[in-house]
Amino acid sequence: MSFFTKTACAVAISFLSISAQANETGDHQHDHTKILPQAHAPIGVMGDHMHNKGEFMFSYRYMDMDMADNTQGRHNISSDEIATTVPNVFGDMPPTVRVVPQTMTTKMHMLGFMYAPTNDLTLMLMLNYIEREMTLTTYAGMTGTTQLGDFDTESSGLGDTKVGLLYRLHDNDTHHFHLNANWQIPTGDLEEEAEVLTPMNMRTTLRMPYAMQLGSGSNxxxxxxxxxxxxxxxNWGGQIMYSKALDTNDEGYQVGDKLQLTAWYGHQLNDFLSSSIRLTYITSDEIDGMDTEITAPVTTANPENYGGNYLNASFGLNTVIANKHRVAFEYTVPLEQNANGVQMKMDKMFTVGYQIAF
Incomplete structure (x- = not known):
């Protein structure tokens, strides 16, 4: 991790620690007979709250993310520039990348389960079903800007499974502070294939690049x-999450370390509705190693074209229906994208979720 990342992490941890131990006198009072719309973080924040002893919660989230066009570091790069200037790292022929991603959509269905065996401990399980679709443009031959045409690739199935715990560190009417610890189990497939259009104007079936696979393959x-x-x-809050792959997967690689910092502010509009704004900073490393079955002349096949530094803004609504059902929405747009190598750009993301505790 860079010096900036380590500094940001240290500052954020200090801020959260100070906040949690700050003046414990506040105007907020917990009303155990009434569910407040601002009692939870925005729906895009996972593991944001705990439960009382014996309480169980079920949640469903649907996330839809769109990506379009490409960036090299912080700067836009056209498809023609990629096809004529970005080297093909898997050999001399063709000398440059000749297949260029244009758009990508990721749809994720997330089922969450939480149970609190004690007031200080909440257990968590999250299952994911993922659908990915990418449109790419193939350029003719070894050089030049003549386009052969577009083709689509798709993948869908179970993603990685997450189990975890939340442990209470500090709690009163104004401040709540807890620890998050999760284990991501590699249940997603790493061998998804699709028919592609080659620069020689042939159709063949290949293993899709890392961005189109369904899991990490690593614990x-x-x-x-x-x-x-x-x-x-x-209501306001913040979260720091750091993830690290513990092993190299069966295909010979592991995803890079990732640090995510997020902070939010929410305000109750009426008895059943609150609004929120959130900033998220993500920094992640490139993929370590490679899958020897992924060697096509496309940017997404290069392990170095993954990770980077990103800053996003999110706007949300939290609702409470019949003092029991919580429905929430969040819309996310990028503010800054500084990608490693050449990557697709995030355009927008929409998240909707439902939660019920009993």
């Missing part, structure tokens, strides 16, 4: 902390 440990604050009709 991944995730550790972090979450802070929530409440006062009057406002």
């Amino acid at each position: 991944t440990f995730e550790l972090g902390t979450t802070y929530n604050g409440y006062a009057n009709k406002s």
